[in-house]
Amino acid sequence: MKTNQARKKELLGSATAPRRHNLDRRASKIADEAKNKSNDELLTTKQLAEWFGVSEQWLEIGRGKNYGPKFIHLAPKVVRYRRGDCLAWLERRTFACTTEYPPVVRAQVDA
Numbered sequence: 204m205k206t207n208q209a210r211k212k213e214l215l216g217s218a219t220a221p222r223r224h225n226l227d228r229r230a231s232k233i234a235d236e237a238k239n240k241s242n243d244e245l246l247t248t249k250q251l252a253e254w255f256g257v258s259e260q261w262l263e264i265g266r267g268k269n270y271g272p273k274f275i276h277l278a279p280k281v282v283r284y285r286r287g288d289c290l291a292w293l294e295r296r297t298f299a300c301t302t303e304y305p306p307v308v309r310a311q312v313d314a
Contacts, residue, residue: 226255230293242287245275251284 226233233255251272252259265271266282272292275283298304 226257226296229256230297234290234293234297237286237290240286242285242290244286245283246286246289248282248284251289254289 236254246254248259248262252262255262262271266274272284273288275285277283
């Protein structure tokens with residue numbers, strides 16, 4: 204009998220797949236808050252964390268593990284997020300029900 208960890212590894216292979224996060228439930232509400240703002244605005248990690256309602260650490264880990272919105276690396280210790288990229292990332296994570304999840308994400312939720 205395989206453990207949950209072994210099943211996840213088998214499903215995901217070596218690539219890191221998008222995962223379901225708690226902010227998925229709030230994705231459309233978060234996106235609505237930015238309707239009247241410029242998509243080209245650059246946000247700091249702190250600003251984005253406050254907007255999404257997640258920790259700065261969650262975003263920093265996401266950059267290293269290839270999840271989260273696209274970011275811009277301006278200098279060795281300067282990272283910014285374009286508001287439009289963040290909204291697009293949220294839009295990709297907005298679902299009406301769990302059957303709409305991509306197959307890999309659905310398998311993780313069912314496990």
